[in-house]
Amino acid sequence: xxxxxxxxxxxxxxxxxxxxxxxxxxxxxxxxxxxxxxxxxxxxxxxxxxxxxxxxxxxxxxxxxxxxxxxxxxxxxxxxxxxxxxxxxxxxxxxxxxxxxxxxxxxxxxxxxxxxxxxxxxxxxxxxxxxxxxxxxxxxxxxxxxxxxxxxxxxxxxxxxxxxxxxxxxxxxxxxxxxxxxxxxxxxxxxxxxxxxxxxxxxxxxxxxxxxxxxxxxxxxxxxxxxxxxxxxxxxxxxxxxxxxxxxxxxxxxxxxxxxxxxxxxxxxxxxxxxxxxxxxxxxxxxxxxxxxxxxxxxxxxxxxxxxxxxxxxxxxxxxxxxxxxxxxxxxxxxxxxxxxxxxxxxxxxxxxxxxxxxxxxxxxxxxxxxxxxxxxxxxxxxxxxxxxxxxxxxxxxxxxxxxxxxxxxxxxxxxxxxxxxxxxxxxxxxxxxxxxxxxxxxxxxxxxxxxxxxxxxxxxxxxxxxxxxxxxxxxxxxxxxxxx
Amino acid sequence: xxxxxxxxxxxxxxxxxxxxxxxxxxxxxxxxxxxxxxxxxxxxxxxxxxxxxxxxxxxxxxxxxxxxxxxxxxxxxxxxxxxxxxxxxxxxxxxxxxxxxxxxxxxxxxxxxxxxxxxxxxxxxxxxxxxxxxxxxxxxxxxxxxxxxxxxxxxxxxxxxxxxxxxxxxxxxxxxxxxxxxxxxxxxxxx
Numbered sequence: 001x002x003x004x005x006x007x008x009x010x011x012x013x014x015x016x017x018x019x020x021x022x023x024x025x026x027x028x029x030x031x032x033x034x035x036x037x038x039x040x041x042x043x044x045x046x047x048x049x050x051x052x053x054x055x056x057x058x059x060x061x062x063x064x065x066x067x068x069x070x071x072x073x074x075x076x077x078x079x080x081x082x083x084x085x086x087x088x089x090x091x092x093x094x095x096x097x098x099x100x101x102x103x104x105x106x107x108x109x110x111x112x113x114x115x116x117x118x119x120x121x122x123x124x125x126x127x128x129x130x131x132x133x134x135x136x137x138x139x140x141x142x143x144x145x146x147x148x149x150x151x152x153x154x155x156x157x158x159x160x161x162x163x164x165x166x167x168x169x170x171x172x173x174x175x176x177x178x179x180x181x182x183x184x185x186x187x188x189x190x191x192x193x194x195x196x197x198x199x200x201x202x203x204x205x206x207x208x209x210x211x212x213x214x215x216x217x218x219x220x221x222x223x224x225x226x227x228x229x230x231x232x233x234x235x236x237x238x239x240x241x242x243x244x245x246x247x248x249x250x251x252x253x254x255x256x257x258x259x260x261x262x263x264x265x266x267x268x269x270x271x272x273x274x275x276x277x278x279x280x281x282x283x284x285x286x287x288x289x290x291x292x293x294x295x296x297x298x299x300x301x302x303x304x305x306x307x308x309x310x311x312x313x314x315x316x317x318x319x320x321x322x323x324x325x326x327x328x329x330x331x332x333x334x335x336x337x338x339x340x341x342x343x344x345x346x347x348x349x350x351x352x353x354x355x356x357x358x359x360x361x362x363x364x365x366x367x368x369x370x371x372x373x374x375x376x377x378x379x380x381x382x383x384x385x386x387x388x389x390x391x392x393x394x395x396x397x398x399x400x401x402x403x404x405x406x407x408x409x410x411x412x413x414x415x416x417x418x419x420x421x422x423x424x425x426x427x428x429x430x431x432x433x434x435x436x437x438x439x440x441x442x443x444x445x446x447x448x449x450x451x452x453x454x455x456x457x458x459x460x461x462x463x464x465x466x467x468x469x470x471x472x473x474x475x476x477x478x479x480x481x482x483x484x485x
Numbered sequence: 486x487x488x489x490x491x492x493x494x495x496x497x498x499x500x501x502x503x504x505x506x507x508x509x510x511x512x513x514x515x516x517x518x519x520x521x522x523x524x525x526x527x528x529x530x531x532x533x534x535x536x537x538x539x540x541x542x543x544x545x546x547x548x549x550x551x552x553x554x555x556x557x558x559x560x561x562x563x564x565x566x567x568x569x570x571x572x573x574x575x576x577x578x579x580x581x582x583x584x585x586x587x588x589x590x591x592x593x594x595x596x597x598x599x600x601x602x603x604x605x606x607x608x609x610x611x612x613x614x615x616x617x618x619x620x621x622x623x624x625x626x627x628x629x630x631x632x633x634x635x636x637x638x639x640x641x642x643x644x645x646x647x648x649x650x651x652x653x654x655x656x657x658x659x660x661x662x663x664x665x666x667x668x669x670x671x672x673x674x675x676x
Contacts, residue, residue, distance in 0.1 A: 032535060032639035157574055165574035167581055174596040181600040185607040192611050196536070200637040219621035222628070223636045225519075225532040225541050227618040230550045232537050234614035237556050238607055245603045252596055455639075456536040461512060 014306040015378055025119055025457050028301035032455050039449045040204055042297045047444060050296060055440045061433020068427040069144055077147045079423045086406045086418035091145035093398045094428050096253055098138035099179060103246055104282020105131025109189060110242035119310055121453035122303045127286050128190040133438040135183045137431045171255035178252040185245055189238045195221050197447035250278045263344040264405035273325035280318035281394035283311050287387035291380050302449055305378055312377035319368030340410060352417055353404045356396050363393020501674040503626035504646040505657055507665040515641040518664040519544040522643060525660060529649035533642040555613040556606050563605025567598030626672050
């Protein structure tokens with residue numbers, strides 16, 4: 001024990017669960033200034049070669065996406081693999097996949113904030129950025145799947161040449177409002193949290209153009225405590241608004257399915273099951289992104305082993321919820337005594353899409369169980385591989401739900417087997433290009449760690465005097481500082 | 486700090502003085518200093534820190550913001566807009582009769598009304614916060630000071646404006662220098 005105390009490795013290790021020692025959220029020899037330097041350095045220093053390589057690949061894939069969209073719009077949705085009975089294919093699968101990924105960002109920024117999980121501060125900016133980019137990718141698919149995208153405004157209650165309004169009793173329209181609100185609120189939340197950090201970049205700017213742009217974005221923030229007071233209140237309010245919002249978004253997405261009478265979709269478990277799956281997949285994506293980023297930019301002391309450990313635990317919890325939901329679906333299919341429902345689930349597991357089903361079960365139910373073992377939570381390469389597998393599994397979950405139910409419904413004469421076309425596949429791959437392009441630009445130009453928030457959870461931010469153990473906030477115990485009534 | 490003179494004279498010469506700025510680098514010194522300025526009775530002063538410092542609000546004697554009421558009203562407006570929009574479009578202007586369901590029934594209209602409630606409330610939270618803070622304000626006399634740039638990094642500052650009724654060239658300076666242990670910087674107004 002005493003030998004470990006001076007071992008630099010254990011100095012950096014904050015994954016212990018001993019409640020006697022409060023785990024440090026920023027490890028190593030850091031003070032406020034070094035945190036500023038490290039985080040701003042990501043934006044201010046020359047980008048490493050790997051950034052350019054990644055950017056070249058992802059922006060090329062974005063061009064593939066744009067080409068596929070152009071081809072789709074100029075030709076028609078026939079270029080996709082859609083057919084009857086599977087008239088919902090990759091577009092909706094990708095939509096649900098991307099929107100689900102976004103959910104981890106809001107969970108970290110809003111729900112963990114309300115729960116006072118202070119470790120969120122190192123990763124929330126990052127995860128919120130991921131949310132926005134994932135929602136952009138998600139919004140793309142319903143936008144282009146309508147076929148004639150020049151009349152996509154029919155989705156919104158805007159007076160049109162038909163003198164008709166959209167049907168507000170349709171979950172598909174609820175979706176438009178849910179995802180639209182979600183995108184807007186996520187963007188507001190993200191931007192508002194970034195204002196103080198943009199001011200930091202402004203104050204460190206060495207060129208006129210940086211000073212101008214960051215200065216404009218920072219809105220003249222001068223760190224006044226009278227401003228901080230309202231800022232923090234607004235943050236709290238936005239967190240309280242975003243919490244029910246994020247739960248509603250994937251619930252509404254699940255209504256797209258649950259409100260229909262399709263077997264395998266028409267179940268009341270869908271809203272909680274979708275929300276758990278969304279958070280599960282979102283955390284997997286955060287981990288997939290954060291492990292290389294912290295390594296490349298040397299942020300390991302700010303986004304620490306404990307952060308990864310916590311995220312792995314959340315994946316274990318939500319992954320187990322998802323696994324439980326899978327088994328509940330099977331149980332209800334049998335217990336309901338409904339022969340169509342029973343057939344659908346046997347068909348999922350042993351029918352023509354069994355390969356997709358078992359890929360899903362392996363990646364989503366079995367893989368997260370490795371997180372019971374500490375080594376899989378702390379060894380970054382193992383954690384990274386597991387998170388990628390979970391991403392794969394969660395995509396297959398949506399594929400299984402959408403395709404297996406549609407391909408074999410009530411009437412055997414109308415059964416079919418859906419295969420995506422090459423355009424489907426390239427559009428999906430291209431959406432990853434768009435996601436990573438936006439993400440790389442974010443890393444290049446904006447503060448990826450909420451510096452102002454991280455500084456607030458460092459030991460130096462708390463009263464550090466004899467008799468005061470440096471962990472608490474001010475409790476009115478400094479002489480002469482009694483609270484004014 | 487009692488014998489403060491009423492001195493409205495804000496500096497001399499052609500450059501007008503905006504106020505005084507004192508710098509701190511330790512959190513507890515800063516909090517204690519804020520309490521001293523508060524107890525001296527100053528009103529037009531401010532404390533600047535790189536992050537939200539818990540305990541600074543009581544140390545400064547800041548009252549709770551009215552922002553929640555604004556957000557609540559905006560949320561109510563959103564709920565009303567959501568309900569009215571759905572009633573007008575689907576029940577009044579162009580009644581949709583689908584599967585024999587009622588033309589207007591609240592349960593089916595809750596999700597959209599809920600989303601619009603959140604949307605309005607969230608937008609008002611951001612705009613309300615900025616408006617109450619008087620932002621965006623891209624220019625401020627404090628930005629003319631070089632050392633103030635570190636307020637977004639690792640330094641803490643207290644500023645007292647010359648327009649404060651208690652402001653006095655000598656006593657205010659003396660007080661700030663006593664509590665910060667450093668020379669006070671003079672912030673000038675722009676041309």
